Amino acid sequence: MAEAAGGPEEGEHSQEAEVSPALIAVHPLEKSVVVAIGSELRVFDLEGDKAISLLDNSGGPPHSGDVKAVAFGAEGNLFASAGNDKLVKVWATDSWSCIRSVCSEKRLSAVAISHDGHFVLFADKFGVIWIFSLDVGDDNASAEEKAVPLLGHYCSIITSLKFSPDGQFIASADRDFKIRVTVFPKRPLKGAHEIQSFCLGHTDFVSCLAFICAQDSGQAFLLSGSGDSTVCLWNFLTGCLLDTCEVGLKAGVLGPDREEQNQNTAAVTDLCAAPDGSLIAAIVQGLHGVVLMRCNFPGKSLNLARVVVVGNAFVPTSLGTSSAGERLWMAMGASDRSSRSPAAALTRLRVVEVLGAAAAGARVLEDGEVPGGRRLLGGLQGRPEVAGEEEELLAAAAEVAAAAVRDLLVKRQYSVENRELRKRSRNDRKQKQEQQHQRGRDLHC
Template identity: 25%
Template sequence: MICCLNPDCPNPQNPDGKKICQACSTPLVPLLRNRFRVIRVLSDEGGFGRTYLSEDIDKLNERCVVKQLAPKFQGTWSQKKAMELFAEEAKRLQELGEHPQIPTLSAYFEQDNCLYLVQQLINGDNLLRELQLRSHYRDWDIQSILLDLLPILKFIHDRGVIHRDIKPENIIRRQGDGRLILIDFGSSKQFTAKVQNKIGTSIGSHGYSPIEQLRDGQAYPSSDLFGLGATCFHLLTGISPFHLWMEHGYSWVANWQQYLHCPLTNELAQVLDKLLQKDIRQRYQSADEVIRDLTKNQRNLLSPATNSSVKKPKLRSVFVPKKYIFLRNLLLIVAVILVFGLGESGYRQYMRLQTGLPSSLSRPNYHSNSEAVLSQPPKIGWGNIALVNTLKGHDQSVLSVAISPDGKTIASTSDGLRPTGGDGLRPTGGDRIIKLWNLATGQQISSLSGNSQRVNVVIFSPDGKTLVSGGDDNTIKVWNLATGKQIRTLEGHSDSVHALAISPDAQTLVSGSDDNTIKIWNLTTGKQIRTLVGHTFWVRSVALSKDGVTLASGSFDKTIKLWNISKGKEIITLKGNTQTVTSVAFSPDGKTFASGSRVRFQHDGGDGLRPTGGERTIKLWDLATGKETRILAGHANTVTSIAFSPDGKILASGSRDRTIKLWNLATVEEITTLEGHTNTVTSLAFSPDGKTLVSGSEDNTIKIWRLS
């Protein structure tokens, strides 16, 4: 079938081969932008456009969503506002789509006087539909929902974005792994933005949006948190906040508990009460504050003596048991074991287990034929590993860390803005300043300033004389470490630079960018040598072999490419990954390279979950043959960074599961798991002697680990 793209067509489905729509006589478009095959209508936006289920033929007919904007009333304020919001959604998805719980943007374009936005298809029901199917939620369900959504809100708020329309319809529970996905960024704005309100119009949803947003057109992180509280209220009571708002205005939030069917724990009730405060000054101001209150009572139960940063590999997989009541009992037992036996990190492991289960497990009539299976951890030891220092000088997420060739200095860069103390924001310098630290003492030595936008990556030259950085201003800067002065700026990329590598002789620089290209530079002169084109999406990781001849690049297009950089030719494309490639690294001997990728889960055929490559997040490849040789399995979430030890015996991997794993490459076994970070581990670096590992994280810290 071929679908008519006229938003007013009463019957858009047509047989294949037709050139004119049988219902409205509009010319049919076989492929949008020669790439997207529209299959059928998913929803109708009342003449302003439609949302279609489509196939991306460039990605082996992968299913996607195409949103169309075709406003009827040209030149009107409504049409102008619709176009503005449509473009805003594309912009926000481009900025935020790297998060695994936000849909990825595939394309944004104009064709035949219509605007189109193409994004990742999320299979699953939104929470409103889920509520209709299950009729009610209990307090443990709400806590799981909060702990799944709050990190997403922290992610977008840290990047200066307010969603402004948090409600059950805009939250989808992904069918594959039960995680919650935040959609519809058409109303999102920067912190400081104000809505130009018109009579009869508003941005947001009545009942879910707070008073400062609907009345004054102002939105802040706490505005999204009000919407989150209203969403939880709706799920708990089955009563729409919109209906209460129509009858009572905002007065209902003062006595919201009278609508409850079942009592809540005092702790959860207090959290929801603070989320639903009408006065913004009395409300939570950040997602971090809510997370702390949700977990503080559990943390008080922990014994300090058991809260260790270094742990042996724990239970790896739990499949759904036969009956609902057995599952709940099993989770309680696991909770007691993890919390009292493993400390705070054990509690986090329990929450990941509970939150990751599909919502259907909470239904009273739930049944399953799967058995509960606990895998046995490998029994491997590796000397003594200790956390020796935590550097807390950054105000926001640490994006990149590097260690100088002499092993004395750490370079780091971070992300974001922070509040002024009022309702505005000011730069912290963390998004533009590179910090230099003394590795031995942990003291900050100096900082390098001069970047106009966020710095994403830093790297030392092999001779230790220069530092190179890449950032969101599309440029690369080269710094003289002796003077702390900028030597030059390299311009040529048309989008953010996220990946850098330098040849062993310190003569050649390689950069990877969100413009889908790789550029080769003469580091001494700053001249561009050539551009490597071949990836179809962001290039987020590059690495050079020991001889400086072979380049490996990893991309969001799910491929790894090997290049001969002296000739500027692609050697081979490795397509064994089913998910985004997040990191690549060469072994010191140059014979092997490793890649890290995102996680993916799917149903096991019953009501349980199994990894579809989610555990297979690190792959080892033979450089000579380009063949996959080994798989390192163990992380519970996306691998974000990998690093080989200087002797090539250990591979370190950091992940969104907040842990670092060390792997014995001789036996292909996990050595140990390092725990201590409270958010995603973003970057790893070994010291030249291999005795120290440095890690950066979205928890705003740098940790120094001593290996022996």
């Protein structure tokens, strides 16, 4: 989540290069958990009760920049990571070996794997979604096996990519308040040209997406979180807004008089949901915990289930859950390349056990109760236990990361004079003027 096309801000660029939130991803069957912090991927095998050492036989370089997006495939047999080093890496989770590395021209902000496991999609920060095939000898693949453009958002940072439960649609969100739902084509390497709908209604950047599906009817819905401090429920086939949950207000982060407050200080920065909608969770900036919701499928509405406060020193930066939605995994931390503090490489994990249907109850597990116990915490946090002072440093770093992500996604407003000044200082304008001057000199010679 960084600069947009047409002239990134220097402040935006430097901030994003220095601070990146820790990410967490959970295997669909909760066989493993992955934490990304900076350029490091930490994997713990819950079935084998051991930390995993990654093996890279792809022939490509390792991650050297902050990892900004991670995703498991629908079946959990593939995992993808992408980030600031303009690199996408695909891992086979049976051996945790890298089977493919693809380089991009731009830094990356989102990644997804098609349901059949044949294609990997990634988004760059200039608004283009790219795709490449994992099938060797695929007739549709290019000879160089490079990524090709699939679709684009016009010069807007793409913040999230999610496949619908049946794999027939791909939803993409951006910082310009838009959600686009696109038909995933039968020959995706030829491009995706059929737009199913636009889901329009947020009043600030859209930060995260998730799909849920009613078990009885099989009807699927789309969830979205935004900088406007809301989570929305959509009929993504028609683009119709079904319900809006004011999570910032209901969590007590925002007061009733929203006009006198900076709404962006309560931005929804991450969202996850069990496929059946039994667990819907959202991170609201300013809340030392998480908001749990449930979907009333017959009424097509979102209801607040409860607010889980973890503690004053815990500021989550990322969420993950399995298909069953029995546990919610939360990561706190940030990679700060400008800091020499040991906490810059640490993360803090907490797990919420969901009790009963539709998140009727919830309990924050103690460290000894977490699946994998101390061994897991040691492998994923950077050390088994985080001391009180370090935990406070982690919380401060997490708040900085959340603020940095929010500030990068909020579009700045400029006066007419300022806009004209920025246009004149653009590198492409300078190059064009220099070329015109050179042609003029050549004509006079």
